[in-house]
Structures are given as C-alpha cells and as structure tokens.
Amino acid sequence: MSAARAAAGVLLFAALLIWLPQAVPGRYWLHVINLSLIYVPLAIGANVITGYCGMVSMGQAAFFGIGAYTSALLTMRLGVPWLGAFAASGVLAGAAGMLVSLPCLRVRSDFLSLITIAFNQMFLVITNAWMDLTRGPMGLPQVPRIALFGWEARTEADIFRVTGVVAGLCAWAAWRITSGPVGRAWEMIRDDEVAARALGVDVVWGKVRAFGAGCFMAGLAGSLLAHSLRLVVPDEFVLEQSLIIMQMAILGGLATIPGSVLGAVLMIGLPEALRSSEPWLMTYRPGIFGALLVGVMIWRPQGLLGARRAAPPVLQSLSDGLRRALRLRPLAKVP
C-alpha cells in the first residue's frame, strides 16, 4: 500500500473518530458502539486462532477475563497508570494463551476445544474462589477510568475515541500479520498440516504464536472492558461469552478481518436493536436471534464477509501427492 493511501486512510480514520460521536443520536447507541468496539479485538483474536490457523478455541472469555482482572488490579492495587496496565493485560493474556496452547498441540481439534472450555471453567473457579485477589463473586467495583497523561475518559465519546483507536490498531496489525509470511504459514497449517510441515513450516511454533496473538488481543479488550464498565466480576467471563465471541468470528467470516469487525458489531448491535418493551419480544429475543444465526449460516456458510476459499493450486497438488505417497485418504475438496 502506497504511503499516500496509508496517510489518507489514517486521516479518514482520525476524522471518523472525531466526527462520529456527534453524529450518533444519543449516548445509548454510542455506548452500544463502544461495546462492539471492545469486542472487535476479541473477535479478531478468535478469528486469528480459528479462521487463520484452524483451531477452534471456546475459551476466549477466560483471556478476556485475565486481561480485565490484570488491568483492574494493577491500576487499583499498585497504582500503575492505565497505559501500562493496558499493555500488561495484553502481554499476560497472550502469555497465558501460549501456555494453554502447548498441551493442545498433540490432540485433535475437538479435544482442543474441550481443553479451552476446561481452561475457561478453571478460570471461573479460580476467580470465584481466590477471595484475597479478586474478591470472588463480589468482584472489583469502582475500577478507575481510562486515563492517559492526565486526561480521563469521562463520557461515552471519550471512551469511543480510545476503543476506536485500539480496535483500529488491532485490525491493522492483524491485517498486516495475516497477509504476511506468518499469516501464510498459519493458513497452510490450517489447510493441511502434513503438507505444511513438508514445506518447512514450523507447525508447533505457528500454532503457539497464533494463540499468543489471539489471546493478546483478548487481553487488551479485557482492559478496555474493565475501565469502561468500571466493574469486574467473574460472571462477565462465563462460557456463554466464549461462545458469543466464537460466533462473532464465524458469523462475520473466518479468515477475514473486516468480517470480525462486522461480526462483533452485529452480535452486540442486533440484540440491542431487537430490545423492546413488548413482553413477547422480550421472552423470545434470544430465540429470534438464534433463528437469525441459523438463517445466516444456511444462507452464507462462509460467513457474511467470508470468501469461498479453496486451497491454492500448488498446495492442493502437493497435498494430494504426499497423501498418495503415504497411502492416506485424500482430503475432501472444498466446494
């Protein structure tokens, strides 16, 4: 991308950051947008792990939580300024992700999902039980606001600017990484591990890195949540949340960054759009949403912005050849 286009993109983004809060009618919708933006790094992270690297993680909420608790505790107990706590959340969550991924490498992908669920459950048990650190189910109230060099985020518009920048940076970074050699390696691992190994890709390191990157972003999102909601309780990171994050990535489209942004916005925004005081609508809101999910999956199985992808021809024939040589069943062709 040329320098001029890049500069134009940045300017456009900055303009959006300044102008949008005024254009949105009322703080409620701005709040919904903020919540969506907080989930964007989560969705992108889940997409990196699942869409680009092919591992289904159903425990992202735990890393979300690790980020939130890290950030809240550092600012509240140790007086660390927000920016430092923010960075630390990402690093800690990313490190945790890498550690969790290590045992997952030798097992089948479904067992990996189970391990991520187990990790999520263990995170909940620990946060609920470790009263001295997390105050258990009673949580951490009055988490300080986002503060940068003397400026505090006091309104939804302020929060928007921060979450917008973070979401934008995450999206940009993810886009750069996934379109580079690292991303290519990930996609090869996803499409055919055996062939990837044959081509010299370090599969183990690739998977660990994918987990690390995805969970790093989840941790950053956690910090944003902690300081905008200003309350951290274990209930915010239950398994249901992990499933929602997974749905964001899949609904928007695997292996496409804009898809994750759209997925996050839709999964947060649609239930709010369906919110109403009509009694029947309130009871059936989850069901209507579920029906929408089923419909979208049937209509566009690749996700809303996903591309119907087939493996690149070189990889495909190499893969076939290798499998024939090793007397393995050929992989089913992607339609």
Add this chain to the structure above:
Amino acid sequence: MAAAAASAMPYVGARAAEPLLIAIATPLTGSSGAMGLNGNRGAEIATAAINAAGGIGGRPLKFELFDDRGTPQDAATVAQRIVGDEDKYFAVCGHVNSSSTLAAMPIYADAGTPVLCPSSSNPSITEQGWKNFIRLTGRDDYGAQEYSGFMINNLKKKKLGIFFVNNDFGRGLRNEVVKAVNVLQGQLVAEGTFTPNVDRDFQPVIAQMKAAGVEGVMLMTEYTEGGLFLAQAKDAGLTGIPVVGPDSNLYDKYIELALGNAEGSYILAAYDPFSDSKLTQSFLAAYRAKYNSLASQVAVFTHDILWIVKEAVEKHGATRATLIDTVKAMNFTGVGGAYAWTAKGDTKNRTHFVLQVKGGQFVSTGVKIDETGLEALRKA
C-alpha cells in the same frame, strides 16, 4: 382528589394526563429470569391499584420493562438506554442482581436519575457514595447476623454447617455468617457451595455435613436450591436438625421442591407475610388470586416502590430531582411493613420476622430474634 393533587403541584397542571413513566430494570431472561418475573408481577398489581386510585398526582402510572439478563454488561447498556432518553423516566426501579446494580449505578449517578432498588443486598452498594439511591432490601451483613443470632442464641445450636450459593449474594452472606458465628462462639464445621442454576446435585455436600455431625444448617440459598437441598438431605438421612434461611427461600417452590423435608425449617423474612396489616393481606390475596403463588420478596418490594413514589410525589411534592432525598426523609408503610432510611440509602429499624414451615405452609411464629452478642459487630 385529582383536583387537590393538581393544585398542590402547579407544574403538573397542564400535563396532568401525561403518564408518569417508571423504568423497571430487571432480569427477564437468563438465570435470574424468575426473579424478574416476580418483580414484574408485583409491579402490575401495584400499577393497577394506583391507577384505580387516580394515578400519581392525576397522571396515570406506567412502567416499562428493561431486560438486563442478570449480567453487569447488559445492566450498563440498559442504564445507558434509560438515561439516554433524557427525562423520559421519572425514576428507575432496579436492578435485582447486586453486580448489575453496581455496574449500572455510575451511569444513573452521572445522569442524576433516582434509583429505588427492590433487591440488591450487597453491602458495598451503599458504600460507594451514590446520592441517588435507596433500597428496600436489607443488607447482607445485617441479615447474616440475624440468621446466626437466631440459630445460636434462640435455637441453641452451635455446631453448624453452611450451604451457600456461590454468587455475590451467597458468598457475601457466608462471609458475614462466619464473622457472626465467631463472635457468638459457635462453630462452622462444614461448608458447601454450588454454582447457581448449574449445580443441582448436592448429595456430596450433604454427605460431608452428615459426616461432620452438624447440629444446624444455615441455608443461604434461593428457594430453588434451598428446596432441592432439603429433598436430597432427606434421602441421605440428614433430617431432624434445624434449618435457618433468609427470605430468598420464601416462596411456594421451596416447600414444593423439598418433598416434605421443609417441615420445621425457619425462614427469617425481611417482611411479614402474615402481618395483620390489611394492606399486606389484600396484596397477598390479590397476588395469589392472579398468579396462584405466594408473592416473593422481589414482588413485594417492587410493589412498595411504586407506592413510595406515589406518596413522595403527592404528599411531599417530590420532583424527579428531589425524589431520593424526599424518600429518605419519609416514613412509609407498605405491604412489606414500615420503612425508614439512612442517609446512605439503606433501610433502618427493620426487624426480621421468624417464619416456619408447618403443615406444608409458611406460618408466623412471632418469635423475636435474640441478638445478644451481636452488638460487637454493629458498632460501626
């Protein structure tokens, strides 16, 4: 009456027919959905009665429901929605779960919206310095002291087991019970907990309590798990020992689910369903006629909140801005008894009523809780 009300409040005159809107923020779906449903029902009965009596200051009362799903995130979103509509809502009745209230309050406080809470009992809520908040439900620390006092002083049982729900309500109670039992020189020999709405298998905990030889059980749960615990205890042979629980257990389902083992158990209620008050009796009768069940605590307090708003506006000329301060200065008598409030927004001078299950029904015992020894904890 409408004319008198109108002349007492000139600002209302021209808009007399415009409905007065209260936002009820409550979990309607999700694991706390049953509580939201009960609150909704209490509100419906109150609204019908208030409007039959001329509304509030001549304006019909209307409430709008907002589902916070029992999660802090949704509670904050709901709060944003409510305050986003400027002054559309006169007041907020909500939330139910303590963590939802904690998440939503900063937003209401910022916008100056008055909040009357029917059911969040976590002590820390009134310690955050919010000036626009009052609640009708008692604090968990005070409640825990009462339950422990009753078990140890009145029932004279010292070797106790505690079974508590693992959320902020149950854990908060558990921590306070530990303190109180300590001060009263009792002994907690067994502890069991469970994840609400997920864990329904309590046999392992019951076996532990039996093995530890508990003389009394502190049942710090909601009615569902309270009843299930007792039924499973009966199976395991853990019967014949006194059980004391808070009024979160005060609901028909508690007796139903206990399969006969609720007989003789004590519920310490923050309101007396058997009080002689005509108001209480007519409300409970109306509730039972319409919904075929005992009104739970959430229903009672939600109902009273709407009547409190009516009295504050009509008798004391409260406006949206002065509502909370007005209420704090009021003494109000409703279905749940007599209320008065501290400056922080907690109720004061309310006693717990000792109820017992006899013959498959809740009955009033009229026993007073022996509070000896608890002053040490109440110096603050």
Add this chain to the structure above:
Amino acid sequence: MTANYLVAQLINGLAVGSVYALIGVGYSMVYTILYLINFAHGDVIMFGTMAALAFIGMGVPPVLALILGCVVGAALGLGVERVAYRPVRHAPRTVPMISALGAGLVISSVAQGLWGPDVMSFPQLIPRGTVSVGGFSLPAQPLVILAIAGVLVGVASLLLERTRWGRATRCVCQDLVAAELMGIPVNRLIPAIYAIGGLIGVAGCSLFAMYFNAVWVQMGALATTKAWAAAMLGGVGNFYGAFVGGLLLGLAEAAAVVFAGSLFKDGASLVIIVAVLLLRPNGLFGTAATQRS
C-alpha cells in the same frame, strides 16, 4: 471419612454418572459419525423432558407421558437435523456448530415462552428412601436409576449388535464414506441417529429431573456440556465409550467434592478429563479409525 460416607458418595457419583451416560450416548452417536459438536442436544432433551412434565400435568399416566416425551425429543432431534444440519453439511465444521447453537437458542426460547423461567418439580416416580445393602445404608433412588440406565443401554446395544439396522449404524460410525460406498442409505440413517440420540437423551434427562426433582429451561446448556465431556472422555468411535465416560464423569465429580471441596466440583472434573485426554488423545476407548495417519 467413614466408609459409609465414601460409599454414599460412590453411589451418588454412579447415579449422576448414569444420567450423564444416557445423555452422553445420544450425543456421542451424532458426534462420532459427523464430528459435529451438537450444541442443540441439551436443549432438545430439555424440551422433551418438559413436554413429558406437561403431559403428566394434562393427566396422561406418567410412564406414557415419559414415552411421549422421548418421542418429542426424537422428533425435535429430527427437526434440528433437517433445519440446522442438513443444509450446511458440506460446509466447514464450524458452520453446523453455529447453526446448532442457533437452533438451541430457538428451542430454549420457545420453552421459556411456553413454560416460564421457573424451576419446576418433577413427579417422583422412583421411590425415595434408603435400603440396606451389605451393611451399608444407601439411598434407593440412585440404585434404581443406575439399574434403569443399565437396562436402557443394554437394550440399545442389543439393537446395535443384533439387528441389521444396528450393524448399518456401526458401519456408519466407523467410516461414513465406506458405508456409503457399500450402499448403506446414509441419508436415512443420519436423521434416525439424531432421533435416537434425542430419545435416549430425554430418558436420561427425565431421570435427572426425577433424581434432583428439578426441571428448568436453562438445563439444556448444562446437559450439552456434560454430554460432550462424557463423550470426549469415553472416546470417539465408540458408542459404549460415552456410557463409561458418563459414569466416570459422575464419579470424578463426587471425588472432586470429597477431596477438593464442593467449590471445585465442575473445574476438577474437567481437569481430570483434560488429563486423560493428554495421556490418551482419543479418549479412553476411542479408536478414531478414520483419522489414523
């Protein structure tokens, strides 16, 4: 810790485990053939159990009501297969997973609309009380549940071993493509397997409801998690594996409470499962014939 206490915990673990086993078996059948994580399984069987309760409330004799409930579960299973699985069967595996999630949401939403969010008690068709066995005083209900579960699985395994249909199912479980090549009508068999899964699952869920005297809309999510854990533990490619897996899961939970405390019940049992999977990546009895490299 007395012997009586430990034995009581053991029996309790087995009873809960047999419920998990029944729920897991139905789940495992679908999973084994299609490698599909069926998120709708728990909600389907919850709905069938609540339907059974509704039938009892309408005056239908209890045993008939339970059978009808199982039929409802089977029908709903068929429905989920038709609507949320078949249209996306050729898509990458994550897609049917999400559509099953959506289907589960719809089912639980309708259940809440029909029956409300409250917990409801389930008629006690199995007598409660204690029996004396070999000098130990044990609760009767868990033993009865264990027996019923054993009978149900015994009947199911007879069907699998002795009938043509059963053999066809086992072929499909071992290798879908080969079965197709051999002329087995896979397209008719798969919906049947969904249906059987629903049927057995409702039986398990009803036993759960009776044992704990509680049935409620949210129990679907709980059932799915337990079913999946049981199936994983028992192993892929093996119908009986899920049954044993369920029993072991129940025992693991009881053990967790005895040795670690009730707070860690859910977490500890999951840790045990993860440990087993790390040592035996295909589960305890898994064969995973199609994935051997």
